[in-house]
Amino acid sequence: MKSLYSKLRDARANLHLSQEYVAKCLGVSCSVVNEIEQGHRTVSKDEIERFCEIYGLSDSYLLDNPQGFDSQQIYTRTFNELVHTDQQEILSLISLRKEMAKRKRT
Structure with missing residues (x-):
């Protein structure tokens, strides 16, 4: 690559x-x-x-x-450049996706 x-x-x-x-x-x-x-x-x-x-x-x-570059560095840098409200929205979406995946497994 x-x-x-x-x-x-x-x-x-x-x-x-x-x-x-x-x-x-x-x-x-x-x-x-x-x-x-x-x-x-x-x-x-x-x-x-x-x-x-x-x-x-x-x-x-x-x-x-x-x-x-590793993807974690890229994600962190990009996330940190967002305004606080956008960061909170992304964290909420991540939590939602994790919960949906958890429900799928059960």
Whole structure:
């Protein structure tokens, strides 16, 4: 399975975009793009969203078990970015789903 970093590098190459162009779109230096593509720098959620916009990719494609990320970290980071009321709604939905699964088993 390809890593996040190789997916980003391949997507840029397939679109014939230079690292300089991508860096300008991201508002970072070319060395940052190079470090990301080499797997020497972590990628923030905002950067992933920007890469998706630039490359026309979905975040689910990029984050499908990317090397260096585990799903729990992604879920936690995303959950923590939500407002409190949305967090409470999600927790309620999780509780409901767990209760439904429990009832199914009995």
